[in-house]
Amino acid sequence: MSDLTDLYQSVILDHNKRPRNRGRPPTANRVATGDNPSCGDNCTVYLHLDPAGRVDAIGFDGSGCAISQASTSLMTTQVKGKTASEAEALFNEFKQIVTSGHPPEEMSDLAAFAGVHAFPARIKCATLGWHAALEAFKQPASA
Amino acid sequence: MSALLPASLRADFPILHQDVGGKPLVYLDNGATSQKPRAVIDALVRYYERDNSNVHRGLHALSMRATDGYEAARTRVARFIHAADPAEIIFTRGTTEGVNVVARSLAARLKPGDVILTTEIEHHSNLVPWQQAAKASGATIRYVPVLGTDAELGLDLDALDRLLTPQVKVFAFTHLSNTLGLMLDAAALCARARAVGAVTVIDAAQSVGHEPIDVQAIGCDFLVFSGHKMCGPTGIGVLYGRRALLDTLAPAETGGGMVVSVTYEGATWKPAPERFEAGTPNVADAIGLAAACDYLDAIGRPAISAHDHALAAKAHAALAELPGIRIIGPRLGQPRGGLVSFAFADAHAHDVVTFADQDGIALRGGHHCNQPLMRKLGITSTTRASFYLYNNEEEIDALVRSMHRILKFFAG
Numbered sequence: 155m156s157d158l159t160d161l162y163q164s165v166i167l168d169h170n171k172r173p174r175n176r177g178r179p180p181t182a183n184r185v186a187t188g189d190n191p192s193c194g195d196n197c198t199v200y201l202h203l204d205p206a207g208r209v210d211a212i213g214f215d216g217s218g219c220a221i222s223q224a225s226t227s228l229m230t231t232q233v234k235g236k237t238a239s240e241a242e243a244l245f246n247e248f249k250q251i252v253t254s255g256h257p258p259e260e261m262s263d264l265a266a267f268a269g270v271h272a273f274p275a276r277i278k279c280a281t282l283g284w285h286a287a288l289e290a291f292k293q294p295a296s297a
Numbered sequence: 298m299s300a301l302l303p304a305s306l307r308a309d310f311p312i313l314h315q316d317v318g319g320k321p322l323v324y325l326d327n328g329a330t331s332q333k334p335r336a337v338i339d340a341l342v343r344y345y346e347r348d349n350s351n352v353h354r355g356l357h358a359l360s361m362r363a364t365d366g367y368e369a370a371r372t373r374v375a376r377f378i379h380a381a382d383p384a385e386i387i388f389t390r391g392t393t394e395g396v397n398v399v400a401r402s403l404a405a406r407l408k409p410g411d412v413i414l415t416t417e418i419e420h421h422s423n424l425v426p427w428q429q430a431a432k433a434s435g436a437t438i439r440y441v442p443v444l445g446t447d448a449e450l451g452l453d454l455d456a457l458d459r460l461l462t463p464q465v466k467v468f469a470f471t472h473l474s475n476t477l478g479l480m481l482d483a484a485a486l487c488a489r490a491r492a493v494g495a496v497t498v499i500d501a502a503q504s505v506g507h508e509p510i511d512v513q514a515i516g517c518d519f520l521v522f523s524g525h526k527m528c529g530p531t532g533i534g535v536l537y538g539r540r541a542l543l544d545t546l547a548p549a550e551t552g553g554g555m556v557v558s559v560t561y562e563g564a565t566w567k568p569a570p571e572r573f574e575a576g577t578p579n580v581a582d583a584i585g586l587a588a589a590c591d592y593l594d595a596i597g598r599p600a601i602s603a604h605d606h607a608l609a610a611k612a613h614a615a616l617a618e619l620p621g622i623r624i625i626g627p628r629l630g631q632p633r634g635g636l637v638s639f640a641f642a643d644a645h646a647h648d649v650v651t652f653a654d655q656d657g658i659a660l661r662g663g664h665h666c667n668q669p670l671m672r673k674l675g676i677t678s679t680t681r682a683s684f685y686l687y688n689n690e691e692e693i694d695a696l697v698r699s700m701h702r703i704l705k706f707f708a709g
């Protein structure tokens with residue numbers, strides 16, 4: 155059985171305690187919400203894209219467990235400055251990490267989530283905010 | 298604690314004697330499903346090894362044995378809830394199917410202007426089928442509100458008086474809330490509903506295996522429950538319906554086994570219970586359920602209830618000491634069931650359940666199929682520890698130790 159300190163790495167505990175980019179940025183004009191119907195957790199991600207299609211403002215709201223809160227917080231820091239396709243590539247890398255448990259060659263904070271793979275029931279928690287963010291990219295910009 | 302059952306009962310449940318992740322299993326998720334005693338497992342095996350056959354059709358020895366076993370199970374279940382007549386016992390897949398059958402059958406006679414009354418504390422299973430029945434029939438659905446929060450939570454009985462008008466044709470409510478542990482006075486509620494001529498439907502999923510149930514004393518029209526929460530198998534449940542009412546209802550499903558005569562133009566229905574049991578029934582699990590009734594009645598539900606309550610009281614008192622805890626549900630001494638539902642300021646229910654699992658402890662964390670209620674209470678999830686006849690005081694100690702460890706981790 156995997157150790158809990160593998161799951162709850164200090165990066166995760168830190169993001170859970172002090173979430174980055176919480177709340178709706180004033181310029182945000184794209185929004186999407188993700189729900190985890192099995193547990194009632196939810197997460198709303200707000201975006202604003204610059205003319206080149208890069209995220210220049212991002213924030214999130216919602217409630218959930220330490221894994222989903224930390225993962226969403228970390229996601230916002232990683233997706234800032236990225237285009238939709240770059241964000242998607244990052245998500246694919248993240249999914250790889252949480253399902254295989256193998257962090258990529260060059261270490262990033264995302265690797266902190268490698269421990270999730272030993273807790274399959276929690277993979278959905280880790281990806282909730284990412285799904286909402288990718289959905290937000292696809293939304294039409296509101297005026 | 299003198300209210301506790303003998304520890305030797307634990308030996309009746311093979312599954313409890315295992316380690317999970319190197320720790321002895323502490324199973325405190327009985328609200329979701331209970332474990333099965335050897336007697337129930339043996340009844341299933343015996344049926345499949347000796348008697349398995351289709352019922353009500355064959356004239357051979359095995360078919361007659363299977364039919365006898367199935368009908369004896371019906372009689373046994375009738376006795377378990379003090380039904381006047383075994384024909385009032387309809388076997389279903391579980392609580393959810395039972396509610397759906399009643400809701401669909403009653404919807405056929407509802408019309409715009411009629412009201413379906415339920416409460417704000419219902420499990421989705423006793424909520425969504427009524428919303429669908431309202432949509433299908435044009436009737437209006439109304440909810441008896443909950444009042445107060447945390448330990449003060451209760452149904453708003455003044456609002457109930459206002460809501461129970463002659464337009465109310467159905468009043469569906471839970472006997473024991475799976476999220477709060479709140480117990481309703483079923484007999485009193487049925488009396489009030491009867492005064493306006495409403496049909497009553499009780500969700501007894503959480504109560505029937507823990508508390509004595511007498512449908513005639515309660516005075517309900519329908520009562521539904523699942524076998525798997527009362528030491529019986531999964532896939533079997535019961536819809537009790539008052540005989541006079543059952544025979545006036547249209548079947549929710551049609552097919553073989555429930556018809557008197559069929560032509561190319563149409564068919565006529567048998568009376569209850571067959572009218573509501575289209576197709577080959579779940580014979581084996583009905584027989585397993587009867588074995589569960591025998592098992593529970595041999596111990597006695599008053600004794601089981603006292604045991605559950607003693608454990609819940611111990612857990613409640615110890616958990617209440619933890620920093621930042623909210624216990625969501627009636628205080629001790631109020632009408633309640635043997636469970637404790639709680640939320641921590643510093644740790645989310647999912648994290649709590651994952652931690653507890655590492656200590657071998659099975660808990661439930663989430664919205665407990667009760668999303669509208671959780672929204673109203675301003676929480677997204679709680680952690681629930683629910684107790685049954687095989688749990689003991691050492692397991693409560695393990696639970697409390699585990700919760701201390703979690704809080705230290707997340708506060709640290």
Ligand SMILES: Cc1ncc(COP(=O)(O)O)c(C=O)c1O
Nearest residue numbers: 391392393420422475500502523
């Ligand atoms: C109060 C209550 N009603 C209904 C149900 C649904 O039971 P089942 O899933 O066995 O149909 C449950 C169990 O989860 C319950 O606790």
